[in-house]
Amino acid sequence: MLEFLANGFAIALTPHNLLYCFIGCLWGTIVGVLPGLGPLAGLTLLLPLTFKLDPTSALIMLSGIFYGAMYGGSTTSILLRIPGEAASVVTCIDGYEMAKQGRAGPALVVAGVGSFIGGTVSVVGLMLFAPSLAKVMLQVGPAAEFALMVLALIVMSFVSSGPPLKTLAMILLGLIIATVGLDPVTAYPRFTLGSIQYAEGISFVAMALGLFGVSEILLNMEDIVSVKPIKPTLKSLVPRWTDMRDSAPAIGRGTLIGFLFGFIPGISHVISTFVSYAVEKRFSKHPEQFGHGAIAGVAGPETAHNATTGSAMVPLLVLGIPAIPATAILLSAMMIHGIQPGPQLVSEHPEVFWGLIASMYVGNAMLLVLNLPLVGLFVNLLRIPYAYLAPGVLLICVIGIYSVGANANEILIMAVFGLLGYVLRKFKFDIAPLLLAVVLGDRIEISLRRALIISEGDYWALLQGAASRVIVGAALLLIVLQGIAWMLGFRKKMLAAAANEEPPPAS
Amino acid sequence: MTWSGRFAVSMRRGETATAAVLLLFACAILWGAALMPSGTVGAPGPGFFPRALGALLALVSVALLVRAHRLDGAADEVVALGHPHIALTLVTLVGLALVFEYAGYVPSATLFMLVLLRAFSTLGWTRSMLAAMATAFVSYYLFVHLLSVMLPAGLLQFY
Numbered sequence: 237m238l239e240f241l242a243n244g245f246a247i248a249l250t251p252h253n254l255l256y257c258f259i260g261c262l263w264g265t266i267v268g269v270l271p272g273l274g275p276l277a278g279l280t281l282l283l284p285l286t287f288k289l290d291p292t293s294a295l296i297m298l299s300g301i302f303y304g305a306m307y308g309g310s311t312t313s314i315l316l317r318i319p320g321e322a323a324s325v326v327t328c329i330d331g332y333e334m335a336k337q338g339r340a341g342p343a344l345v346v347a348g349v350g351s352f353i354g355g356t357v358s359v360v361g362l363m364l365f366a367p368s369l370a371k372v373m374l375q376v377g378p379a380a381e382f383a384l385m386v387l388a389l390i391v392m393s394f395v396s397s398g399p400p401l402k403t404l405a406m407i408l409l410g411l412i413i414a415t416v417g418l419d420p421v422t423a424y425p426r427f428t429l430g431s432i433q434y435a436e437g438i439s440f441v442a443m444a445l446g447l448f449g450v451s452e453i454l455l456n457m458e459d460i461v462s463v464k465p466i467k468p469t470l471k472s473l474v475p476r477w478t479d480m481r482d483s484a485p486a487i488g489r490g491t492l493i494g495f496l497f498g499f500i501p502g503i504s505h506v507i508s509t510f511v512s513y514a515v516e517k518r519f520s521k522h523p524e525q526f527g528h529g530a531i532a533g534v535a536g537p538e539t540a541h542n543a544t545t546g547s548a549m550v551p552l553l554v555l556g557i558p559a560i561p562a563t564a565i566l567l568s569a570m571m572i573h574g575i576q577p578g579p580q581l582v583s584e585h586p587e588v589f590w591g592l593i594a595s596m597y598v599g600n601a602m603l604l605v606l607n608l609p610l611v612g613l614f615v616n617l618l619r620i621p622y623a624y625l626a627p628g629v630l631l632i633c634v635i636g637i638y639s640v641g642a643n644a645n646e647i648l649i650m651a652v653f654g655l656l657g658y659v660l661r662k663f664k665f666d667i668a669p670l671l672l673a674v675v676l677g678d679r680i681e682i683s684l685r686r687a688l689i690i691s692e693g694d695y696w697a698l699l700q701g702a703a704s705r706v707i708v709g710a711a712l713l714l715i716v717l718q719g720i721a722w723m724l725g726f727r728k729k730m731l732a733a734a735a736n737e738e739p740p741p742a743s
Numbered sequence: 744m745t746w747s748g749r750f751a752v753s754m755r756r757g758e759t760a761t762a763a764v765l766l767l768f769a770c771a772i773l774w775g776a777a778l779m780p781s782g783t784v785g786a787p788g789p790g791f792f793p794r795a796l797g798a799l800l801a802l803v804s805v806a807l808l809v810r811a812h813r814l815d816g817a818a819d820e821v822v823a824l825g826h827p828h829i830a831l832t833l834v835t836l837v838g839l840a841l842v843f844e845y846a847g848y849v850p851s852a853t854l855f856m857l858v859l860l861r862a863f864s865t866l867g868w869t870r871s872m873l874a875a876m877a878t879a880f881v882s883y884y885l886f887v888h889l890l891s892v893m894l895p896a897g898l899l900q901f902y
Contacts, residue, residue, distance in 0.1 A: 266890070401806055405765055408800040412772055412793065419789035426789055427775055450836075457828035457863075627859035628878065630832070631852055634839065635882065639892040647840035651833055658829065662822050663757045681792045693785030 241363070244590030247292060248598050256289070256297040257595055261602050264304020269312055269614075270636055275305035279565040291573035292588050296595040298569050302562050303355055303545045303596070306505075307603050310347040310538050311614050315340055316629055318449035322440065322675045323541045325668055326509040328448055330526065330533030340618060341473030343534050344611045346480075350487045350539035352604040358495045358546025359596040365550075378686035380703035385680040387711045388507040389673060391514040398666040406660075410670040413438060414677020421685055433645060442646040443674060445633045446653025447667045453626050454658040473612055475531075483535035486516050490536040494543025498550070505544040506675050512540035518717075546596065553577055553589060750825040755814045757822050762807035769804055772797035831862055847897015852879035 247253060260282075267278035278301045286294035306323075313324040314331035327347065334343040389407055396403040416427045417437030428434040475483075490512045497508035516536040517526045526533050552563045554577075570577055575585055582589045617625070637646045657667050684698075691697030699708055752760075776797055782788025839855045856875035860866055866874065886892040 270890075399810075401803065401810060405762075405800065405803045405807060408796055408803060409765070409768075412768075412796045412800065415793045415796070422789055424779060424789035426779060426793060427772075454829045454832060457832055458823065458826045621864070623863040623865075624860070624874075626832075626863065627856050630836065630859070631856065631878065631882065634836075634843075634852075634855075635886055635892065635894065638843070638894060639886070642893050644840050644843040644895075647843065648837060651836040651840070654836075655833060659761070659824075662824055663754065663761050665761070685787045685791070688784060688787055693783065695784075 240586060240590045241594060243586070244592075244594035245597075247587055247591035248296065248594035253293055253296050253591070253595065254598070256293045257300045257599050258602060260297040260300020260302075261304040261599055261606060264301035264306075265308040265603070265606060265610075267301070268305035268308020270632065275302050275562040276565065278302075278305045279562055283565060283569060286569060287572065291570070291575055291585075292591045294569055294573060295566065295588060295592050296599075298566055299592060299595060300599045300602075302566065303542065303599055304603060305562075306355075306542050306545055307348065307351050307607055309541075310351070310534075311344065314343045314347065314534070315614060315617055316449065317452045318629065318633065319444050322444065322506045322671070323509050325444065325448070325506075325671050326513045326537040327534055327541075329513070329668065330528075330530050332452075333527070333529035334531065334534065335618060337529050339529065340615045341611055342475035342479045342531065344614060345473070345475050345608065346483045346487075346531055346535045347538040348604060348607045348611070350483065350490060350535045351542040352600050353487050354491045354494050354539035354541070354543035355545055355600040355603075356597060357491045358498065358543040359593060359600070360546075361495050362546040362549055362553075362596075363593055377701060377703070378683040378690065379698045380701055380707060382680060382683035382687055382698060383704045383707040383711070384507070385676045385683065387707050387714075388510055388676060389669070390711050390714055392510050392669045392672050396666040396669050398664055402665050403669050406665055406667065406670040407673045410673025411677045411680065413443070413670075414674045415681070420678055420682050433643065437678075438674075439637070439641060439646050439649060440674060441640050442637050442649040443653050444671060445637060446650040446655075447657035447671060449629065449633050450650060450654025451657030451661055451667070453630060454654060455661065456622060456626065473615060479531050482531050485519070486512075486532035486536035487539045489515055489519070490539030491543045493536075494540035495547045497540070498544035498547025505541055505548065506672070508540040508544050509537035510672060512536040549592075549596075553581055553592075751821050751823050754820045754822055755811055757824070758811035758814065759808060762804050762811055765807065766801060766804035769797050769800035773801065828862070832859065835859060844895045845897060848894040849879045849883050850898055852882065 248257070263282060264275065264278055268275070279298055282301060283298070286297055289297070309319075309324040310327050310331065312318040313327040315335055317328045317332040319325045319328050331340075331343045331347070334340060393400060393403045393407065396406075398406075414437065416434055418424065418428075418435050419426055425435065493512045493515065494505075494508045497511065498505065513526075513533055513536060516530075516532045517523045520526065520530065520532060522530070548563055552567055567577060570588075575581070575588055620628075633650065634647055637650055638644065640646070660667055660670075687698055688695075691700075699705065772793055776790045776793035779790030779793070780788040781790040781794060835855055835858050839851050842851045842854075853872075853875045856878050857871055860871040860874055861868065864871070883894060887894050
């Protein structure tokens, strides 16, 4: 294997492949930073340019865009509370709080370092375990997939800052919004108001930008005079020793979570970020700091997000199945160049497989070198007074939305969701579960209906199979743990109340 | 401009209103789902999932109404809601959406930036206009020519 890897590095480190890798990483970072332009748009826009390249160079450049966009997505989430894509939603929670406290520098550095470690380790995993793990991945049937999605929602309800009842309402609202459009099984139009525009559902980007970005701006508009620009000093850009100490275990756990979740087709990169956040909150000695600028709440999810890139490549390279939408573009690029991904890829095109693996190492290192010096530049955005920053951010949101669907109505949808997010946040409804439910809604419905069709209507079939049982067991364990934590908290409250009511001792 | 407190509501009232709106929304979903084929348990149709979700949301909304009713009056906080800045931002955003494709990116973005800069910043008309035009032209060039993003040319399409 080492010999093959050495050959791969010999291919990846040729000057022209290094240049394509650099162009890919740079472009990926740019599209990742801009809201609305995620890895999918970045790959699609540059795909035609790769037609004239040789297959290895084309794939190296496109992969650079893929993980470059993963890196860049965290920047606007931390600085402006604008998630460029679903996987960046969690980073907004603590990343933006850190930025408000003048600690955007450490948040961006930790996100960059975590992304590098997560991305690199997952490539090692891809290299070592690709074929055997791909076989395991095929065991995940509709019932297990449904259980996994429900587990993600349970995890979300635990990490949510709002009361459980409000979180549940938000999850249900998100799932209902996800049903808008053509029925994924029968193509029957649902809640489309007779318009073709809603056949594919409501734009996720419009919803995410509205609920997070626009609602944040509206909240700040209430008292724009008091929103003071943050003036970061050179010292505040560098993470403290305690930041690194608190982030290190989160990065380790995020790497494992991201790598394992990356094998599951669909929206694994999104789920891995929420699961990582929940795990960090559970492991933390100060869970009350989560939601108020806990650095582990940035390090864990960002690492998990990037660790999925390596494992998401496994189903693509070994089985020819794109696990996430962005890898579907990589699949089409391979097929355009006459490469058929699958078990025979390693033997028939070793230069492509090992060249790509080696370029992932090179790309991750390149991204770290590219991103760390940019931290100071990005953080300076916060120096701009809010009266000038807010209109500019809104304009970038408008460009981001229009670039996705070339439809001005999506600007209206963004405005409506901005208002909705503003009202919900005013009355302390957490909007992150709503957004996660929108992302998962389609897949939850498809997997539930498929499982019911296969089992001919037997609900118990949802609990059959090893994968389903493990996931359902994990969900039950979480519910029990949360129940115990609630009971202990309730007992503490009762004891405190009893102590307050106790009459003072007679002197 | 600072908060005038004209639209302040109590948390209890706000939660009650939100829960009531959610309940109405759930009823609308149930009504819409009832018009769709629901299929059988062995072969669920398009109405199956929305119907189940609508029913669950209705239940949760009723529970939220009860929760709001039981909120401790003493601990009830006042929530300031709706500021002229917010209305202006939303109206400008809606206006931008309406003229975006007809007028094109540069004129509509210039107008959008001009209105918001005049409203929020201390810049006068001339400086606001210059800043708005510069932002619109620079962003158009950056996104369309360097990043290949499609933006409507509108009035500028013949140039």
